[in-house]
Amino acid sequence: MRGGELVLGTFALSLATFMNVLDTSIANVSIPAIAGDMGVSPAQGTWVITSFAVANAISVPLTGWLTKRFGQVRLFTASVLLFVLASWLCGLASNLGLLITFRVFQGFVAGPMIPLSQTLLLASYPRAKAGVALAMWSMTVLIAPVAGPLLGGWITDNISWSWIFYINIPVGLAAAALTWSIYRNRDPGGARVPLDWVGLGLLIVAVGTLQIMVDKGKELDWFASREITVLAIVSTVSFLFLIAWELTESHPIVDLSLFARRNFTAATLALAIAYGLFFGNVVLLPLWLQQFMGYTATWAGLATAPVGILALLLSPWVGKNVARIDPRRLATLAFIGFAGVLWMRSQFNTQADFRTILIPTLLQGGAMAFFFIPLQAIVFSGLPPDRVPSAAGLSNFARITAGAVGTSLFTTLWDSRAALHHAQLAETINQGNSAAMQTLAQLQSRGLSREQALASVNQLLDQQAYTMGVTDLFLLSAVVFLFLIAIIWVARPKLGGVAAGGGEH
Numbered sequence: 001m002r003g004g005e006l007v008l009g010t011f012a013l014s015l016a017t018f019m020n021v022l023d024t025s026i027a028n029v030s031i032p033a034i035a036g037d038m039g040v041s042p043a044q045g046t047w048v049i050t051s052f053a054v055a056n057a058i059s060v061p062l063t064g065w066l067t068k069r070f071g072q073v074r075l076f077t078a079s080v081l082l083f084v085l086a087s088w089l090c091g092l093a094s095n096l097g098l099l100i101t102f103r104v105f106q107g108f109v110a111g112p113m114i115p116l117s118q119t120l121l122l123a124s125y126p127r128a129k130a131g132v133a134l135a136m137w138s139m140t141v142l143i144a145p146v147a148g149p150l151l152g153g154w155i156t157d158n159i160s161w162s163w164i165f166y167i168n169i170p171v172g173l174a175a176a177a178l179t180w181s182i183y184r185n186r187d188p189g190g191a192r193v194p195l196d197w198v199g200l201g202l203l204i205v206a207v208g209t210l211q212i213m214v215d216k217g218k219e220l221d222w223f224a225s226r227e228i229t230v231l232a233i234v235s236t237v238s239f240l241f242l243i244a245w246e247l248t249e250s251h252p253i254v255d256l257s258l259f260a261r262r263n264f265t266a267a268t269l270a271l272a273i274a275y276g277l278f279f280g281n282v283v284l285l286p287l288w289l290q291q292f293m294g295y296t297a298t299w300a301g302l303a304t305a306p307v308g309i310l311a312l313l314l315s316p317w318v319g320k321n322v323a324r325i326d327p328r329r330l331a332t333l334a335f336i337g338f339a340g341v342l343w344m345r346s347q348f349n350t351q352a353d354f355r356t357i358l359i360p361t362l363l364q365g366g367a368m369a370f371f372f373i374p375l376q377a378i379v380f381s382g383l384p385p386d387r388v389p390s391a392a393g394l395s396n397f398a399r400i401t402a403g404a405v406g407t408s409l410f411t412t413l414w415d416s417r418a419a420l421h422h423a424q425l426a427e428t429i430n431q432g433n434s435a436a437m438q439t440l441a442q443l444q445s446r447g448l449s450r451e452q453a454l455a456s457v458n459q460l461l462d463q464q465a466y467t468m469g470v471t472d473l474f475l476l477s478a479v480v481f482l483f484l485i486a487i488i489w490v491a492r493p494k495l496g497g498v499a500a501g502g503g504e505h
Contacts, residue, residue: 005182009124010133012178013117014140016080019171020113021144023087023106023164024052024279024403026152029286029297029304030161037161038096042287046411047215049283051100052107053404054211058204059111060400061254063393066112067119068193072389073183076116077176082109084172091165115392118376120183122388135319138372147308153301199246199253206238207401214408218415254397255390264391266491267378270484272398274335274371276406277477281342283407284414288470289357292463293350303357310365318373327374327381331488334374335481337367342478346471350463381493410473417469418462425461 027034027048035045066075086106093099118137125133155163213231220228246252259265286304289295295303318330344360379395380388429436436457443453 006124008178009182010121010136012175012182013121014136015171016076016113016175016179017117017137018140018144018147019080019083019168019175020110021140022148022151023110023168024049024144024148026148026164027052029153029290029300030156030164031287032290033156033161033297034096034099038099040096042291044096046283046407047096047100048103050211050215050404050407052103052110053400053407054207055104055107056110057107057397057401057404058207059108060115060393060397061203062200063112063115064255064390065193065195065251065253067116067389069195072116072120073179073186075112076120076183077180079109079112079116080172080176080179083113084169084176086110087165087168087172091162115389115396118392119389122380123385132319135315135322135373138315138319138376147305148301150301150305153297153299156297158298194251196246196249196251196253199242199249202238202242202245203253206235206242209235209238211404211408214405214412217408218412254394255387258387258391258394261382263378263381263491263493264383264395266487267375267381268395268398270331270487271375271379271395272402273487274338274375274481274484275399276402276409277480278338278371278406279403280406280410281345281474281477284410284470284473285345287411288466292466293352299354303354304361306358306362307365307368309362311368312365314366314369315373318369322373322377327377327493328488328491330370330374331378332485334367334370335485335488337363337370339478339481341367342474342481346475346478348467348471348474350467375488378488378491378493381491413473414466414469417472418466421468422461422465425464426458429457429461 031045031048032042034048035042038045063075070078083106086102086109089102090099090106093102121133121137151167152164155161155167209231213228213235216231217228223229223232242254243256246254246256259268282304286295286297286300289300289303290297322330341360341364344363348356376395379391383391439457440450440453443456444450448456
């Protein structure tokens, strides 16, 4: 493709990707409002995020079969239109059960959108400019987290959380219309191919039970609960059967043979773990700001949105040079950057002002620019073009699943660490602590009863405990990011080898 057609095609594909990623980040700052409106806890409210991610993860590996069956352009356009329908239904949901049901539908139909947007974009550009194509794609993934918290916060505070879903309708219709008008003549159409029903069933059971286990683990006291134990066993056995089945199936739903390639395995593993850490922290920060630092949804959005500024400025340079500079070096910079940002956040306390919270957010954008593009370049390095859709689907499946599990694990660990810190702090409130006794006396002198004074002190302890809990997780994430550097150097990418063919293993 050339000229105006290439520009419009890139814009249409990017618009759909933007809408998809936006729907993940836009809900983050709205969770407290959704939970409050529906009479559930914020922890239960995070199911709005994880239900979408799990359904998305399950449907992503179907992209290869669906593409063969219906054709790339037909499938992409249908996926976008069904996403619009699901968004409308999410906005109409009157209770958490319905909202989660519609989010599952939305996540499922969204599955093919991101892998196909990558595939169509790479096919639109000459092979030598594959890095530029990936940069264009990645920039939309980076813009969405900027717009998401700002839009989500403003809409939640000033209109209604339902509108975080309704805004997808005009965006999706425009993306579908543009894509169909530009790409429809390039679609070879579909063919009848068998569907690996056994593999699909095992995938749904394995991922679904894993997510339910992680979501409900804290509530049911983990493995003290028979339900959690059963879920863990079912998930493990399903994954083992899935691996055995897919390695012998002639038309596998998940092409596990890609893991025989060193580049794909190392980059996908690093991408999945890093995204799980990244997304877990992305969800935690606005929750902490709103629940314990007194931020509104709008201000939480303002505190988290500038993450995209440096990302937007640096991404074009990274995309232009990823074929010239070893992508392992660029990814190493990303991991060091994330570790540094999370270390800065681990120093937060209850006195942290807006500027203190904003600085790491700004710096994180630089790390993001060096994150997606080099890792995607390594994922596709040495792959023949006909395997790019399967590689895009499988790597995105790993990334999305890790993001969903990371969200649940981080919220569970946060509660666990906060409970530990609260117990330790509460032990200091006794007759031997003169400062604590003086505080209680001052509160009672203002007309509070002893019970009310103790409740006020308990609120302060909660704020301190949850702040200490969230900083513990920031520090842990920083350490894990440094360990990921070793994984990425296992890869042996060829410079300029993005989807360029070759026999790397």
